[in-house]
Amino acid sequence: MTDQNDDRSQAEPRAIDCVQGLAALEEGSVDLAFADPPFNIGYDYDVYHDKHDDDRYLNWTREWGEGIVRALKPNGTFWLAIGDEFAAELKMIFQRELGLVCRNWVVWYYTFGVNCVRKFNRSHAHLFYFVKDANTFCFNDETIRVPSARQLIYADSRSNPTGRLPDDTWILRPQDVSGGFPASDDVWWVSRVCGTFKERAGWHGCQMPEKILGRIIKACSNEGDLVLDPFSGSGTTLAVAKKLNRRYMGFELSPEYAERARDRLAAIQPGDPLEGGEDPKVDPSAPPRRRSRRKFRDPDDRESSLSGKLFPL
Numbered sequence: 387m388t389d390q391n392d393d394r395s396q397a398e399p400r401a402i403d404c405v406q407g408l409a410a411l412e413e414g415s416v417d418l419a420f421a422d423p424p425f426n427i428g429y430d431y432d433v434y435h436d437k438h439d440d441d442r443y444l445n446w447t448r449e450w451g452e453g454i455v456r457a458l459k460p461n462g463t464f465w466l467a468i469g470d471e472f473a474a475e476l477k478m479i480f481q482r483e484l485g486l487v488c489r490n491w492v493v494w495y496y497t498f499g500v501n502c503v504r505k506f507n508r509s510h511a512h513l514f515y516f517v518k519d520a521n522t523f524c525f526n527d528e529t530i531r532v533p534s535a536r537q538l539i540y541a542d543s544r545s546n547p548t549g550r551l552p553d554d555t556w557i558l559r560p561q562d563v564s565g566g567f568p569a570s571d572d573v574w575w576v577s578r579v580c581g582t583f584k585e586r587a588g589w590h591g592c593q594m595p596e597k598i599l600g601r602i603i604k605a606c607s608n609e610g611d612l613v614l615d616p617f618s619g620s621g622t623t624l625a626v627a628k629k630l631n632r633r634y635m636g637f638e639l640s641p642e643y644a645e646r647a648r649d650r651l652a653a654i655q656p657g658d659p660l661e662g663g664e665d666p667k668v669d670p671s672a673p674p675r676r677r678s679r680r681k682f683r684d685p686d687d688r689e690s691s692l693s694g695k696l697f698p699l
C-alpha cells in the first residue's frame with residue numbers, strides 16, 4: 387500500500403454526486419470501476435429516493451456511464467451490478483451506446499433471498515463484466531481459480547492441478563438438488579449480507595458481500611491499481627480494495643453513509659482477510675440476533691414485506 391493510499395483512506399469515499407465526481411477525474415486514470423447503482427425500484431436511501439420515470443433513470447445512467455468510460459484507462463475494466471428491472475437496458479447503454487465490450491454476463495445467485503407471495507422468489511442479481519478494449523485488459527485468472535469436478539469428485543489424473551475458472555451460470559438452490567453443493571463448489575454462491583451476519587454493517591440496506599468484490603478486484607486489477615466505486619454506499623468496494631492493497635476512490639451522495647464508510651475503512655488494514663464465512667448458508671461467527679423489520683431493496687422483497695411475510699430462504 388502506498389502513502390497515497392494511506393492519505394486517501396482519510397478522505398475516501400467523498401460525499402459528492404458521482405456525476406460531479408467523475409467529471410473531475412483525470413481522463414484515463416482508473417484501472418477498475420465497480421458500480422452498484424440504485425436500481426430504480428423505490429428503495430429509500432438516506433438522501434436519495436430510488437424511483438424515477440424510466441427515461442429519466444436511463445438518461446441519468448448515460449450521464450454517469452459516460453463519466454465512467456471517460457475515467458477508465460484504455461485497458462480498464464468496468465463491472466456493473468443491476469437488478470432484473472433494468473439489466474437489459476443498461477447492458478445496451480454500456481455496450482452499444484458507450485462502446486464497452488461485454489466479456490461476461492454473470493448471474494449472482496444469492497442465498498437468503500426473501501419469499502414472494504405470488505411468484506417465484508428472486509434469488510439473483512446481474513453482474514456485467516465490461517472492458518474498454520476487447521484485447522487488452524487485466525485478468526488474473528490464477529487468483530480466482532477453483533477446484534474442478536475432475537479434481538474434487540473424480541480424482542481424475544488428467545485434471546489441471548491449478549483447477550479451473552469459476553462459472554458464470556445459473557444454479558439451482560442447494561436445497562433443490564439431491565446432495566446439495568459443497569461449500570467448495572465453483573459457483574458464485576455467495577449469500578446476500580443478511581441482518582444476522584457479522585459482516586453486515588447494519589446501517590446500509592444494500593451492502594454487497596466482500597467475497598463478490600474480492601473475486602472481481604483480484605481478477606481485474608493488480609496491487610497498486612486504482613479502483614473506483616461511484617456509488618460506494620457502505621464502502622464494500624473500497625474496503626476490499628484496501629485489504630487487497632489497491633488504491634481506491636469512492637463517491638457517495640449521502641454524507642452520513644460516506645462518513646460511516648470512512649469509519650469502516652479506518653478500522654481495516656491492508657492484508658486483512660475478507661469477511662464472509664466458508665459456508666454460504668450461515669456465517670458461523672454471527673451472534674444470534676433478533677430479526678428486525680427493515681427496508682428491502684427489490685420489489686419482490688417489498689411485496690413480501692408489505693404482506694408482513696418475511697421468510698429468509
Ligand SMILES: C[S@@+](CC[C@H](N)C(=O)[O-])C[C@H]1O[C@@H](n2cnc3c(N)ncnc32)[C@H](O)[C@@H]1O
Pocket residue numbers: 402403404405422423424431432433434590592593594595616617618619620621622623637638639640643
Ligand atoms: C446500491 S447502493 C450501493 C451499495 C454498495 N455497493 C455497498 O456495498 O454498500 C447505492 C448507493 O448510491 C448512492 N447514490 C445515489 N445516487 C448517487 C449519486 N448521484 N452519486 C453518488 N452516490 C449516489 C446511494 O446513497 C446508495 O448508498
